[in-house]
Amino acid sequence: MAKVLGWGWWFAKPFLIAYLVVLLVMTFLETWLVYPAPEPTLGDWVSSVFDHEDVEFQSADGTRLHGWLFEHPDPKQIVLYFHGNGEHVAFNADLMDELRDELDATVMVFDYRGYGKSEGKPNEAGVIADGMAAQQWLAERAGVPTSEIVLVGRSLGGGVAIAAAEKLGAKALVLQSTFATMVDAAAVHYPWLPVKLLMRNRYDSIGRIAAYDGPVLQSHGTSDEVIPYSEARRLFEAVLSKQKQWVDVPGGYHNTPQPASYYPVLREFLEGLPSVEPADGSGRLPAQLLKGEKSP
Template sequence: MPIAGRLALLAGVALALISVAGCAPLGRLSPTHYWERTSLFQPNKYPAGEWNQTTVLVEDAYFGAADGTKLHGWYVRNPQPKAHALVMHGNAGNVTLMAETIRTLNHRHQLSVLALDYRGYGRSEGTPSEAGILQDARAARRWLAKKEGIAEQDVLLMGQSLGGGVAVDLAASDGARGLVLAGTFTSIPDVAQHHVSWLPMKRLLTTKMDSISKIKNYRGPLLLAHGDADEVIPYQQGLDLFNAAASTDKRMITNFGGKHNDPLPDEYRQALDQFIAKLPPLSTQQTAVATGEEIVTER
């Protein structure tokens, strides 16, 4: 079921349960907690997906989150990278859906790329939650920085939809060499409110992903793209997020007629090339590629 339909179902369940319980949701004690989690996070666990890729040669990256959760991602090295990108996908599927994106970023845009599967997705262990996937992104950034021999703040953060919210949190909290967002929301309750206008979703939902508040704390380069026919996350939320960003070096690309999962136009690709070319220099000199991580190459 599409996320909009799931949110509507969630709202109906929330209203029924709250009227029975007679209390406001309180984190895990919330009567909507289970329904909220299963509506927002729709992972495909391994072996679901096309894991034997032919369009891009990937390496399996294995690393652990701070709480010990074992995580997985796909890594592709560029011998002369213009930047080093951590890429975070949306709320459904797993990293295999990003094969073409990884190939394009690596070949056309000349990036070294790590695409993360959050906990519970693909080969990553655990169960997804807001706090958990934010922790996963930090672990992935740390792995990529060590692998490429750069500082963690020199990683380029890229996120689509839910992954955009994860990227905003990481950039706003710790900084980044650059931030690239596509189809990203102002907050999860704002998305829910758009689809279910007759319920107070900010009060009901325990998952916040409050990107519009967080992005005010990020001052680095920003490139944001959004389709003006996005049926999942309204185009206005993309505009609001862009306007709220404190960065003085920011640009927004409108995908005219584009829906949530439609390919981005060539204008975006050109803008991304320009964005990468203007990124600030690395804060530290690159060192030898780190060793000691568990890396298995798949051909």
Template structure:
């Protein structure tokens, strides 16, 4: 995952110059796809590479798209983590992370948004929310009557997608990892003010939603996050309604957080699940 973000950051100055030019002639959705999402279509790995059992999952969105994901079971688990990943790569880049999450005694359901991996379509904000609802619908149909709990785990941009889904679905808990308060707050840290207007329609406004959520929440952030400032993660926690907990991973950046956290990272997630 680190190489994906480094690639995006290396080209960021030229992307800003391009934004000035293309904002004159391009639609908001096209701008959003160019500057917010960095999908990779080719899937180079699956959970079998880590020796994990898994099921290919195919989801159908309310606007008719077919999305691909995996359900990775864990024997004896009483909860499923529905993982909403970040804005780059695809689920194939997250196999090692899936293995760690499964170590928290949870099933893992992870899927690619439209336009990522094997999923159809092209990404845009409302589309990602629809994709998350499709994943929830699959879990509800397949596991909703089993007595298992469903907990959302949103990583980076996926934190905003998970927070939005939590306003609509009766989930047992919400974990937000390395995420931000809103797209506008995030853009202010990366773009000169005059360049915000072309992307003004991109909201991902977790700040406006998390204060109304009553489910238990765990906010996780690395204190050396070089992509999403730590202060935005802390502010998101401050805005969240109780019950809530804030787990600061000392020394962790944006993409190495699970590995810097190591066994303690897994324990904190497991403890959160056990308390639900």
């Protein structure tokens, strides 16, 4: 019997070593897999079609970040857009212009650290800090509390937007093609790897959204091949707010654009929300919000 076990170990040993090597390689590749930032030279950086302003600001640790601001002369909404992990601001000019027009909104899109013209290297804590810094910058620019900013997050951006809303509040969370947790989404694609034990970038959206009691509009493609529809629904069911609405994108894949029918739904959803004004009537952001605290 011992001899049989010995022979079994002799045959299994190469496979075990190979598996451990794969685990090691995947661990080293995690940052690249989670944050496949496109080359900064890609995209349309010089288009004169869309009227926008280049903006620069700093994250909490001093990392310099870059974004584009699309101002509306008489905005009904102030919107901050959190893009997905495979794009940067130069891929989103047409979408931001569409959001400005469809929602009568001032819209800002920015790049996380390591993306586009933003400095640094991405990781979960840093990217979330970047999102909060963008929300604080936009709130100060607009002269409203951070809780008056509408946060729109797609895919990875949904996880970042939820984390920002947990800390700074939001007028509404608009989630598109996003996950309950990043580790659960990854486990679907790598069932043969212990991703729930090894992943450093976890983005526990389903846990964080429990701390946010504001309105949520969530949409998801019924054929999403990256983040399963069931995972998105699991996140939606965890939303505590009674002001929540689900929108199906029939036959939509992960990168399928929102259909034209989506924007009237989004506009009606946002226009039904109450407005929040600065408590002192000054039009300036209260000092505690600049430090990342919630308003009293």
